[in-house]
Amino acid sequence: MTLTQLEYIISVDNTRHFAKAAAQCFVTQPTLSMQIQKLEEELGVQIFDRSKQPVVPTQAGAEIIAQARKAVAECNGVLEVVQTQKGILHGQLQVGIIPTLAPYLLPLFIPAFTQKYLQVKLVVNELTTDLIIARLREGRIDAGILVTPLQEMGINEDPMFYEELVAYVSKDNAAYKKSYVLPTDIDPNKLWLLEEGHCFRSQIVNLCQLRKSSKEGSHFEYEAGSIETLRRLVDTNDGITIIPELATLDMSPKQQKHLRYFKAPAPVREVSIATHRNYVKRRLVQALKKEILAAIPEKVKSNQKRKVVPIEE
Numbered sequence: 001m002t003l004t005q006l007e008y009i010i011s012v013d014n015t016r017h018f019a020k021a022a023a024q025c026f027v028t029q030p031t032l033s034m035q036i037q038k039l040e041e042e043l044g045v046q047i048f049d050r051s052k053q054p055v056v057p058t059q060a061g062a063e064i065i066a067q068a069r070k071a072v073a074e075c076n077g078v079l080e081v082v083q084t085q086k087g088i089l090h091g092q093l094q095v096g097i098i099p100t101l102a103p104y105l106l107p108l109f110i111p112a113f114t115q116k117y118l119q120v121k122l123v124v125n126e127l128t129t130d131l132i133i134a135r136l137r138e139g140r141i142d143a144g145i146l147v148t149p150l151q152e153m154g155i156n157e158d159p160m161f162y163e164e165l166v167a168y169v170s171k172d173n174a175a176y177k178k179s180y181v182l183p184t185d186i187d188p189n190k191l192w193l194l195e196e197g198h199c200f201r202s203q204i205v206n207l208c209q210l211r212k213s214s215k216e217g218s219h220f221e222y223e224a225g226s227i228e229t230l231r232r233l234v235d236t237n238d239g240i241t242i243i244p245e246l247a248t249l250d251m252s253p254k255q256q257k258h259l260r261y262f263k264a265p266a267p268v269r270e271v272s273i274a275t276h277r278n279y280v281k282r283r284l285v286q287a288l289k290k291e292i293l294a295a296i297p298e299k300v301k302s303n304q305k306r307k308v309v310p311i312e313e
Helices: 003-015 018-024 029-043 059-086 102-116 129-138 199-207 227-236 282-295
Strands: 091-097 120-126 143-148 155-169 240-244 259-262 268-276
Touching: 003 018, 003 029, 003 059, 018 029, 091 102, 091 129, 091 282, 102 120, 102 282, 120 282, 129 143, 129 155, 129 268, 143 199, 143 282, 155 199, 155 227, 155 282, 199 240, 227 240, 268 282
Parallel strands: 091 120, 091 143
Antiparallel strands: 143 268, 155 240, 155 259, 155 268
């Protein structure tokens, strides 16, 4: 049994495809398949059920892969200790980020990070909160950038900043005439929401203290998959939506006229880096956090943890 063989079965489990796993490991498919077959022969068990597409682990294989993940993580931990002693920062950092942060936060820090850490390969995947948590536990990603508090056992949360929530209002909406808004000013039947599965949707439901039902007498009901879609719906229809502060940074002066801020203390969402309790790439994760904090606007940095909107409905 070799460390390389363990890495191969982890890669197949991640991709559920031998060819994709081989490409991920920078080897040919026959080489990868041969090494996995040798491992199966040595252990005397079949790790993968090759008759199914996508390929899936057998019951015994799933337990072996779980142990393989732990073994590879421990090995990476040894390398991390050595690199720390030598003052070296290199390797690969796998990061998950939620969709309501990705388009606004990534452009702020990615250029500086990649230029500063030339020996680090940063791999970022846009994932829902549930998938980030699952992949952290499986060791498939090293860190997640998401909204907290999660209160998930075994998941460490390191808050970075607090992002204000802002109303984006149609000219035809009653709230447009107000200088500041209260959650009670928002008509649930005029509120555009993200689709189920987004933690940001849950926060808005909690903020407005509503359980949104279908619009009576409406011929059109839509739940969007992105914040930009919500904004455009408000631009072309009567209504209101709630957007995070970072989404307002590149708005035109015309769009900014539609922004209405909540009365102090303003509601905020807590943005954190999450890791599994057994994570090993501590220096890389800390370097990532440092670049994120250096890139976000001073206004966002100055926001206080006074009215964090909960995620859970």
